Amino acid sequence: MDKLQVTKELFRIGAIKFGSFQLKSGITSPIYCDLRVLFSYPQLLASVSELMWQCVGDITGEFSHVCGVPYTALPIATCVSVKHDIPMLLRRKEAKSYGTKRMVEGVYDSGSRCVVLEDVVTSGSSVLETVSSLQDVGVAVKHVVAIVDREQGAELTLTNAGLMLHSVLKLSEMVDMLEAEQLITTDTTQMVKQFLSTSQVPSKPQSVQFESYLTRCDLATHPIAKKLFHLMHHKQTNLALSADLVDSRAILELADQVGPHICVLKLHSDIIKDFSIVFTQQLKQLAEKHNFLLMEDRKFADIGNTCKLQLEGGTHRIAEWADMVTAHALPGRSILDVMTNTGVVLVGEMSSEGNLTTLEYAQATAEMAEQHPNKVVGVVSQRKLLKNTGQLHFTPGVRLSGVSSDGKGQQYRTPDHVIGSCGSDIIIVGRGIYEATDPVKAAIQYHTEGYKVYLHRINAS
Numbered sequence: 402m403d404k405l406q407v408t409k410e411l412f413r414i415g416a417i418k419f420g421s422f423q424l425k426s427g428i429t430s431p432i433y434c435d436l437r438v439l440f441s442y443p444q445l446l447a448s449v450s451e452l453m454w455q456c457v458g459d460i461t462g463e464f465s466h467v468c469g470v471p472y473t474a475l476p477i478a479t480c481v482s483v484k485h486d487i488p489m490l491l492r493r494k495e496a497k498s499y500g501t502k503r504m505v506e507g508v509y510d511s512g513s514r515c516v517v518l519e520d521v522v523t524s525g526s527s528v529l530e531t532v533s534s535l536q537d538v539g540v541a542v543k544h545v546v547a548i549v550d551r552e553q554g555a556e557l558t559l560t561n562a563g564l565m566l567h568s569v570l571k572l573s574e575m576v577d578m579l580e581a582e583q584l585i586t587t588d589t590t591q592m593v594k595q596f597l598s599t600s601q602v603p604s605k606p607q608s609v610q611f612e613s614y615l616t617r618c619d620l621a622t623h624p625i626a627k628k629l630f631h632l633m634h635h636k637q638t639n640l641a642l643s644a645d646l647v648d649s650r651a652i653l654e655l656a657d658q659v660g661p662h663i664c665v666l667k668l669h670s671d672i673i674k675d676f677s678i679v680f681t682q683q684l685k686q687l688a689e690k691h692n693f694l695l696m697e698d699r700k701f702a703d704i705g706n707t708c709k710l711q712l713e714g715g716t717h718r719i720a721e722w723a724d725m726v727t728a729h730a731l732p733g734r735s736i737l738d739v740m741t742n743t744g745v746v747l748v749g750e751m752s753s754e755g756n757l758t759t760l761e762y763a764q765a766t767a768e769m770a771e772q773h774p775n776k777v778v779g780v781v782s783q784r785k786l787l788k789n790t791g792q793l794h795f796t797p798g799v800r801l802s803g804v805s806s807d808g809k810g811q812q813y814r815t816p817d818h819v820i821g822s823c824g825s826d827i828i829i830v831g832r833g834i835y836e837a838t839d840p841v842k843a844a845i846q847y848h849t850e851g852y853k854v855y856l857h858r859i860n861a862s
């Protein structure tokens with residue numbers, strides 16, 4: 402079946418009707434489009450599913466899975482899955498009761514790439530719910546295929562979210578075909594087109610997530626966030642190096658070599674066997690020479706008084722040299738009160754397998770971050786959590802394709818997935834660089850790839 406035959410069939414079975422229909426929003430529409438009736442026509446269902454698959458015919462190699470937006474697209478996804486031998490994922494519609502139900506059923510891993518199928522797209526919001534559930538479990542989504550695009554804003558919303566919408570049919574095109582076949586009148590066609598152009602569903606203000614680093618520099622409150630956005634723009638990099646080496650000399654050498662490619666150097670000072678204040682001074686000199694910031698990944702998590710002692714004293718005297726420190730939001734806002742001159746990066750989500758950072762916890766962390774923009778530079782997360790674009794998302798667990806785990810619980814995703822699909826700002830890379838045969842070459846690769854995806858994201862908006 403071709404597009405014309407499908408359109409005529411959809412009209413014949415009443416999946417598309419013309420008249421006067423009251424929508425959920427209260428608006429009266431001259432067209433009604435509900436494809437649920439499709440299940441009663443197996444041949445048509447199979448034909449439509451095939452046309453959907455053909456929409457992404459030349460890029461099917463990019464997908465390992467297919468998933469339908471519940472409920473109408475579930476049988477469609479099943480048809481595609483069976484016909485093309487591509488595993489299906491099932492996204493639950495009901496709310497997750499933590500620890501008992503998975504939101505996404507099926508077999509997948511952090512390297513899985515899924516194409517999402519939907520029957521009719523209007524605003525694109527149902528698609529985004531399914532995409533976000535898939536991304537939450539580490540499945541990458543870039544392409545969405547719909548049978549009918551009502552042309553009421555979905556394309557823009559999905560593009561803003563880093564997705565590409567492919568549709569078998571656009572509603573205006575269907576109306577034109579039906580008119581040409583004399584199945585509807587010219588008046589009806591005009592009425593529908595007029596309705597479509599005046600009833601655009603506004604795109605969610607997600608477009609703000611695509612502001613450039615330079616624009617966001619002006620929106621930042623925290624001086625460290627401002628400085629970071631500024632240097633990311635000027636050095637054209639969103640790469641943070643996690644220099645998890647145990648020898649101070651090796652760290653200094655690596656920092657000097659990859660310094661031109663990074664915006665942040667992240668340390669775990671307590672793993673360095675010969676840590677000294679002289680070392681931190683040398684590191685600071687390199688930070689100035691190459692223009693990057695220093696982050697101590699201390700993950701403070703105690704009561705305010707103890708955190709203050711840990712930040713300022715001990716052998717590490719972190720407050721003297723670190724521009725930023727990581728901290729858990731778990732103890733509450735008192736942890737922020739004691740962090741005076743050092744920028745705080747709150748840990749909203751972790752990358753490790755089976756971690757307990759639920760979406761609710763991550764969102765509460767983001768809320769705390771946003772309530773204290775003069776203390777908090779950003780959050781560590783696996784995706785965009787903040788609405789305040791003057792703060793940043795830092796994402797660890799990043800590796801160029803090929804490695805999805807370290808066998809010790811770390812879960813890796815690609816720069817493209819992290820920056821492009823999940824809306825993060827900075828990729829944190831450790832072993833992908835310092836364990837590479839040529840760390841400088843590897844840093845250049847991460848630098849180039851991370852910034853390329855960022856540019857694509859802002860240009861796509």
Ligand code: 5IU
Pocket residue numbers: 643645669698748750751752753781797798799807811829830831832833
């Ligand atoms: N790190 C994570 N995941 C997290 C958080 C921090 O990997 O959720 I919070 C740290 C641990 C390590 C670095 O220092 O980021 C990642 O190193 P590799 O790229 O070598 O896995």
